[in-house]
Amino acid sequence: MPVRVVETSAPSQISGANSEQISPPFCTLLSVGQAFSGTQNVSSLQKDEAWRVNVRIQGCDLDHGYLCGTMEALNVPMADTPVVTFWEGEIVDGKNYTFFTGKWEATSEDDIRHWTKFPSFSPFLCQVEVDGGKSLDLSNYPYIFMRWKEQYFVNVGTDCGLTIAGFYYVCFSCTDGSINGFYYDPNSSPFQKLELKSTNEGRSGFSFSSYELQ
Amino acid sequence: MPTASAAPAHRPMDLLDRLASPDPDIKLKALREVKNQIIGNRTKKLAFLKLGAIPTVASILAEADSQLADGDVSIVDKNSDYYNNNIIIQSAAALGSFACGFDAGVRAVLDAGALPYLIRLLSNSDEKVVDASARSLRMIYQSKLTPKYEFLQDKNMEFLLSLLNSESENVTGLGASIITHSCETIVEQKSLCDAGVLNKLLSLLDGSLSQRDASLESMAALFRNNPEVISKFLGPENGRALSSIIGLTKDRYPRTRLLACMCLIVIRNSSSCYLKDIGIKTKLVYLLLELLDDPGQVGDEAPFVFSSLITEKEDVQKLAFEANALDKFLNHLQNSQLHPKRFQGILLALADMCSKLESCRSRFLSMEVLNSVTDALSHDSADVRTAACICIRSVTRSIKNLCAGYFMNEVLVVPLVQLLNDPLASVQVAALGAISNILVDFTRGKSTFVQCGGVKQLIQLSKSMDSAVRLNALWALKNMVFLADDRFKQGIFMEFTASLLTSLICDHDACVQEQAFAFVRNLIDGSINSVEYVFAENGIILDAVRKQLESTSKAEIGIQGMYVLGNVASGNEFHKEAVMQQLLSQVNNETQSFIIKFLQSNDSRLRTAAVWAVVNLTFPSSPGAFCRLVKLRSAGVVPQIRNMVNDPCLDVKLRVRTVLSQAMTFGDGLS
Numbered sequence: 052m053p054v055r056v057v058e059t060s061a062p063s064q065i066s067g068a069n070s071e072q073i074s075p076p077f078c079t080l081l082s083v084g085q086a087f088s089g090t091q092n093v094s095s096l097q098k099d100e101a102w103r104v105n106v107r108i109q110g111c112d113l114d115h116g117y118l119c120g121t122m123e124a125l126n127v128p129m130a131d132t133p134v135v136t137f138w139e140g141e142i143v144d145g146k147n148y149t150f151f152t153g154k155w156e157a158t159s160e161d162d163i164r165h166w167t168k169f170p171s172f173s174p175f176l177c178q179v180e181v182d183g184g185k186s187l188d189l190s191n192y193p194y195i196f197m198r199w200k201e202q203y204f205v206n207v208g209t210d211c212g213l214t215i216a217g218f219y220y221v222c223f224s225c226t227d228g229s230i231n232g233f234y235y236d237p238n239s240s241p242f243q244k245l246e247l248k249s250t251n252e253g254r255s256g257f258s259f260s261s262y263e264l265q
Numbered sequence: 266m267p268t269a270s271a272a273p274a275h276r277p278m279d280l281l282d283r284l285a286s287p288d289p290d291i292k293l294k295a296l297r298e299v300k301n302q303i304i305g306n307r308t309k310k311l312a313f314l315k316l317g318a319i320p321t322v323a324s325i326l327a328e329a330d331s332q333l334a335d336g337d338v339s340i341v342d343k344n345s346d347y348y349n350n351n352i353i354i355q356s357a358a359a360l361g362s363f364a365c366g367f368d369a370g371v372r373a374v375l376d377a378g379a380l381p382y383l384i385r386l387l388s389n390s391d392e393k394v395v396d397a398s399a400r401s402l403r404m405i406y407q408s409k410l411t412p413k414y415e416f417l418q419d420k421n422m423e424f425l426l427s428l429l430n431s432e433s434e435n436v437t438g439l440g441a442s443i444i445t446h447s448c449e450t451i452v453e454q455k456s457l458c459d460a461g462v463l464n465k466l467l468s469l470l471d472g473s474l475s476q477r478d479a480s481l482e483s484m485a486a487l488f489r490n491n492p493e494v495i496s497k498f499l500g501p502e503n504g505r506a507l508s509s510i511i512g513l514t515k516d517r518y519p520r521t522r523l524l525a526c527m528c529l530i531v532i533r534n535s536s537s538c539y540l541k542d543i544g545i546k547t548k549l550v551y552l553l554l555e556l557l558d559d560p561g562q563v564g565d566e567a568p569f570v571f572s573s574l575i576t577e578k579e580d581v582q583k584l585a586f587e588a589n590a591l592d593k594f595l596n597h598l599q600n601s602q603l604h605p606k607r608f609q610g611i612l613l614a615l616a617d618m619c620s621k622l623e624s625c626r627s628r629f630l631s632m633e634v635l636n637s638v639t640d641a642l643s644h645d646s647a648d649v650r651t652a653a654c655i656c657i658r659s660v661t662r663s664i665k666n667l668c669a670g671y672f673m674n675e676v677l678v679v680p681l682v683q684l685l686n687d688p689l690a691s692v693q694v695a696a697l698g699a700i701s702n703i704l705v706d707f708t709r710g711k712s713t714f715v716q717c718g719g720v721k722q723l724i725q726l727s728k729s730m731d732s733a734v735r736l737n738a739l740w741a742l743k744n745m746v747f748l749a750d751d752r753f754k755q756g757i758f759m760e761f762t763a764s765l766l767t768s769l770i771c772d773h774d775a776c777v778q779e780q781a782f783a784f785v786r787n788l789i790d791g792s793i794n795s796v797e798y799v800f801a802e803n804g805i806i807l808d809a810v811r812k813q814l815e816s817t818s819k820a821e822i823g824i825q826g827m828y829v830l831g832n833v834a835s836g837n838e839f840h841k842e843a844v845m846q847q848l849l850s851q852v853n854n855e856t857q858s859f860i861i862k863f864l865q866s867n868d869s870r871l872r873t874a875a876v877w878a879v880v881n882l883t884f885p886s887s888p889g890a891f892c893r894l895v896k897l898r899s900a901g902v903v904p905q906i907r908n909m910v911n912d913p914c915l916d917v918k919l920r921v922r923t924v925l926s927q928a929m930t931f932g933d934g935l936s
Contacts, residue, residue: 078915078916083747193919203669255836256831258789261747261786265698
């Protein structure tokens, strides 16, 4: 039985507290409209399995450490069509969000256990153990750490036999636009790995579009 | 038992005849009756205005004034001074009343040349005459139509000070009103401050109710956007001033409380070092919410003052949200009998509340009041229609709800599209703002907008004579083609045509150019076939892009233009070569390509966009990449990129490294 995630409140938007801190770098490869594709390993003890996954960034608000988009799972065994979910992301910027999740049933030990799976996280481990990374300057670091939380199914009902109860610990490489992630849900197989690469959608190069809200 | 009935009111036409009477008694009575009939009665004011009463009254005033000045007692009556004074008092009062809250009346009073006479009467020896003139002038100086009082001219400052130093409450009030009306520039604020006006105004805070209110309002005019005047006034030697103003927020009169709040907000908004304390901000929020309940003018103005407190201030918006401000405004919105001004103010306050905080937008949407705001789109008042659009624009900034396609529905879209035909350009622009957001739709639901004729309207408005309309129409179109499917884009391009697009790229307004570029950038993103749009009609779009990029000095245009070229360069060989031609067509020994200028820009966003184009032109899997690399090296582009390997912007640095690593794959000796 799928577990419908109770919608969490919008990202905390307290400003001013740490306003002197610089936001993480804006990376064009993580801007709105950008697409990624790859797989999510959903293997269990019983069998090896990976679903093809496409991701599209739909919204980005760096001031609030906010990112959102859709995730499409392609060869889901129980579904007739690809399953699309809408997710919202928290960017770890030390201002809006730290490495500590503080919700979604994730303890700081769970956080550290997942973050340390990314080699690019290792320089921060000691500080994160102290304060969650609140005092770190991540502004010039070529990786962006995030949490992605699926909020709702876009094209199927909640009775599709899938769960979106968990969330992803995500590490984005600004260098090549690759994304690595680990799905965390205490009730699912641990460390399901998400691996995505920036896609060119049939082009010989990178194309960028954008919208602006008024 | 029979009682004496009041004398029947004369008809305006009859009264006008009586005003022309040579008998001073009849004239005086007629003036008094005119004055009494028009007080607070807009209809009567209009009726008299149409009959030409205002010039008549003004000339009666002028005549009586000159008779008094000349000592010319032409009215053969022992009481001529009595009559003249009373005629002046009544005619001044009538003129003030005509001007009170009635623009057409102000215009007529000004056209009749009454202003200089009324000012001259302030020097009259009769206190009552002075008082009546000051009262009348205060009404006239409430209107924006009244010409600015030039503080810096001749002896005007001296005269103003004499008003402020007067014993008469109405005269000092007039002095303050003139400041409120006419003090606009930093130079004026400083001169008034240097002349000691602020201390005078401070002393008026201890005066009567009307002096207090007038003083608070004019202090706000002196403080607005002038931290220097504020610090001079509120500095250590004058700390009492701020306490006095704060004290007045607890005054028993709502208007005084409102003006004290306004004055404090002006101080906070103009000089960030004052009133930083969260306590005072919270207090202001609660005070203004309370004043919203006032049934009169104070309640009408309260939401505007509230807006000035929270606009662009996310921390105060959060405080307001925690104080349930949103619910309070939304409750007021349910009242169908709202005065248009209050309605407008509430909509604008809601817009400010929802401008940054997603929690506010969520609450707004959960309250299901969007229909009330949608209804306001067809309100008789243009101000209300505009405010409703601005409110919708704020709420539709919710990316989460846009992604869910929540706003793309007929109930909201149809009335907004209808407003694109509004006779006022300001309403059209406001509607376009809301539409621009709603068109960021990822659910392929844009047909709702197309079916109600929205696309045709937008394209039509992109040809408007008004550049703000063109800009916003293009903005909406740009958002609409973002990630749109091929068929949809094709439909739009066919309506648009390459020639219209080219003319907008070359628009004389740089902001319109920028939006036109951004539209093209989105149009040619997605499927590789989309790139072909820039080659329509012999490539006039691409040529126009190059011409504008060669001549522009605006970074934003460079950014959008380079993304257009970059997106074309992510296509096939033909596309890439076309971009090469645009980049290098004008380059010779004396000139360099515009791309080098962009790579050297101080704006990291522009450098990023420029490097991306080079990444695409030298993309290793394309057959002509090496050849293009050689040409770009000869033109100085690659050497420039090599200089940027330690660019301070991480994004630029990483893209520069991409270009260099791509070059390495050819084993090219780039040095």
